[in-house]
Amino acid sequence: MAKMASLSRGQRRVQRALEVAPGALTWTILIAPLVASFIFAPYIAFAIFLIDIYWFIRTATVVLGIRRTYRQMKRAMLEDWWQRCLSLVVSPDIIDPRRIVHAVLIPTYTEPYAILYETVRAIADAAYPAENKVVAIVTRESDRLGWENVHRLQQEFGHRLRAFVHIKDPLLPGIVVGKSAAMAYGGPVLRHELEAMGLDQKDVIVTDLDSDFRVHRQFFAYVTYQYASDRKRLECLFQPIPMFHNNLWRVPFAVRIMASACTQWQMFLSSRPDRLVAFSSYSMSLDLVIKAGYWDDDVIPEDSRFYWKSFFATHGRLKVVPVFLPIYGDAPEASDRGVLREKTHANQYNQIKRWAWGVSDVPYVTVRLLRHAEISLWLRARRxxxxxxNHLTWTTLPLLLLFGAALPRLLQEDWNLTNAA
Structure with missing residues (x-):
């Protein structure tokens, strides 16, 4: 999203209208049944009935998708993917997998050493050659404790990696402080470090990894196999399945349900690559990172924004490849204990709120879809x-399903007494 200061008055008005539109449409969808029930009670009741049918069909579709993904995950976790990489026959379409270096970029702030230790240990323990793994951790320039943590990790794991880079983010003026800004600063620095090692940007796969996520042992080899054997590898984004299992049994029941629901939704999306968008932690070539212009430093949702930047940079040819392996993260948790766990629930709410900021992509995407006429109209309309x-239904459908059927009966007494009610 272009910063407002760089836009003309007319562009700012369009930008603001597009920013307001999703919220206005959401409130319209929520309020319309309430108002219309006074006059059109039978029609509102029928509409809610259709929504119920839709929800039933959607639930069945999601369950089937989760089941397919689960079966593929079970098969993928049993494979030795590095051996499969070595069995590839190099050809014009297949590159030598032994050339591929994985560079993992981890932004962090106030993350405890114990969590970072497990994150880096999972990378070091992964079944992939040590000389082909690079770790780069981004801390704030002012975060002295973060410096100490990275130094300890370098001493512990540096000898098990090709390189262990510490990037110190000065928090430049004009940024929106958060993960996206940290990645925006860290990306070019990481590129410089990799080029100093003599690496080709087409032989490097960059993984944007949340600081509490632990990669599966086969993750790097799996992605390498897919990357090396796909002739359109430079236009691929690889999305693993996040599972918030690291602390699942320590968090309250409601947080556990939300974490499991998020995992299951991502499993469903993995069965539908045409709907899959970058989420939380994902991988792509350094060449694609450069072509997309790195991450934006003035937004909150870094994952979906990077997806769209890559989509437009590749003129719609971007392919999101599901990685049928889990990547293990933490469910939201605070240090509070006891029955209520208010702080933990507040952390869960803040996480959902950060996800909701994905709606800020709407102005960015709307403007660029109109500009990129080279992308087929069908593909633009579908995406x-x-x-x-998705942005409208996840905020409105639960309320409509919970309260919608009751509104006509509560607000239109005459209709409530009929047999149709």
């Missing part, structure tokens, strides 16, 4: 439709 539909 845009998925984005708008």
């Amino acid at each position: 845009y439709g998925y984005m708008i539909f």
